[in-house]
Amino acid sequence: MPDSATAVDAEDTALIQRSLREPEVFAVLFDRHAPSLHRYAARRLGPDNAEDVVSETFLAAFQSRRRYDVRHADARPWLYGIASNVIGKRRRSELTVYRAYVRSGVHPATVSGGLVEDGVTTLAVNRPLAAALAALKPGDRHVLLLVAWADLTYEEVSRALGIPLGTVRSRLNRARRKIREALTNKEGHDG
Amino acid sequence: MDEITAVRRLWAEAPEGSHEDLRDARGALLAAARAPQPRARRLRVPRAGLKIALAGGVAAALTAGVLVAGIRPDGSDSRGVAGLPAAPPANARELLERAARTAAAEPELRPRPGEYVHLEMRTMSYVSMEGAGMQVTGTEERWIPAGGTGPWLSRERQISAAPVPGIALPSPRPQFDRKPADTLTETPACPSADPVTASRMATWPLDEAYLRRRLEIEAAKAMAVPDHLRLWGAVGTFVRESVFRPSLTAALFRIAAGVDGITLVPDAVDAAGRHGVGVTMEEEHTRTELVFDKSTYRYLGERTVATRDRTSSFTSRPLSDADIDRLVRGGVSKGIDAETLRRELERDRKPRKVTMRTPKGAVIGSRAVLKVDVARALPPLAPGVPRVKVPC
Secondary structure, eight states, rough: OOHHHHHHHHHHHHHHHHHHSSSSGGGHHHHHHHHHHHHHHHHHOHHHHHHHHHHHHHHHHHHHHOOTTOOOOHHHHHHHHHHHHHHHHHHHHHHHHHHHHHHHSOOSSTTTTOOOSHHHHHHHHHHHHHHHHHSOHHHHHHHHHHHHSOOOOHHHHHHHHOOHHHHHHHHHHHHHHHHHHHHHHHHHHHH | OOOHHHHHEEEEEEEEHHHHHHHHHHHHHHHHHHHHOOOOOOOOOOOHHHHHHHHTTHHHHHHHHOOOOOOOOOOOOOOOOTOOOOOOSSHHHHHHHHHHHHHSSSSSOOOOTTTEEEEEEEEEEEEEETEEEEEEEEEEEEEEEEEGSSOOOEEEEEEEEETTTTTOOSSSSSOOOOOOOOEEEEEOTEEEEEEOOOOOOTTTOOOOOHHHHHHHHHTTTTSSSSSSHHHHHHHHHHHHTTTTHHHHHHHHHHHHOOOTEEEEEEEETTTTTOOOEEOOHHHHHOEEEEEEOOOOOEEEEEEEEOSSSSSEEEEEEOOOHHHHHHHHHHHTTTTHHHHOOOOOHGGEEEOOEEEEEEEEEEEEEEEEEEEEEEEESSSOTTOOOEEEOOOO
């Protein structure tokens, strides 16, 4: 993690500790992280579900803030870990979003449906990608998307999901292999 | 194209959640934050968070410099207050009634717009580190803006560590950070936010019904203890926050006089070592005292003492390479030897059971009010002072 990020994030711990005495201070943590968490959830579940995911995640985080490990200055892995559980409970909605995209080329969180600039090429890559995402094991998908969409490091993913670092690596390798296969097949079809 | 990059680009144009998208979720969070907290235990120890941080033996070396003594233990003042009976109070209720009269007779500080009430306190806390423990003494200053608006500043310093009977001092002795820790808190002007902060308390009405309502809300945060202890804890919190405004403290003492279970102790000591007369409450593992001057009944401070030995254990979370690097960088910037620190931190790579002990007699938290006056302006702030904004 770059130093600038560490400096900015150093305050999360202080905020969480402070919120033990002044609960409303937790809203500062919300303002800091909710916009990007919403985006993450919207990519996985669509905007309607995203709002619920953000709400449930922050309520759960607030209720368990006493157990936050103060040695970790950055609260993002903790928040995204909670969000992963919340999203995991909505797996069916997630698969619906991906499959609908494969069929229609429209993702509800993107205005253009992903058809930016060279729409055709984008769709040609994105459709097999979405299909591959839908086919991943849920645990592998969490790891892949925490790395690719939430920009967590392997160690942070390990902390977020409460799994060993080795498991993060093996899940990510498996997910990458599936994605690679999907992209290669696409190239095979399209020439 | 690398697979991760391909996935990263997928639907990358999805925007971040807007104010509109997040309004309801934020509202729900705030509602939860304002509701009475179930299972919450009162955090009487001001530095509970620090205790956890230190527990792994890890950050010990990072936070701690040693031994400068400050205040002489003679800050009590012996001027009599007209109209107070000469005989010592017969019970806690009588003492609080006298303390209320004394506080009510004190001149109210009237800072002009743009000025601050400036408060100087001496603090004490118990810091536990894996089978070892120490009594840490420090100071806290506060600057509270006139009229209840604008940011207020808290400046804390750790001064010294002293042994506690019944437990070893940490070895090696921790180094204190000599720089003061500043926190600037901003209270918003919107009516929906109504936190208990010093700046807000500057404008609270003094009527008893209003204060009781506020106390009930505060007391409701601690559900796991009997009613009288919750109320006592809430009064303690309010007194602590309102010492800059004696008329408010006076009203709180009158309410405290009605709390069940309080008793009078003829000798009690505040964080500056000043002896006075106290009102005390026995809690599960602790005893809390409000300390007053023996002749004038002016409020001096408060103290929470452990009344039995306690041991608690938890499993530490492992440190990653990045955590260790960060802690070493932080330590080096405070003049700590990198190698020693790194060796110390290495053992926390794996989770392990950490046991913390609080011996009977340890002063878990204490403070003494040394001075209250008016300051023209905030002192110069350290660069990068943390700002906390109480949200609407």
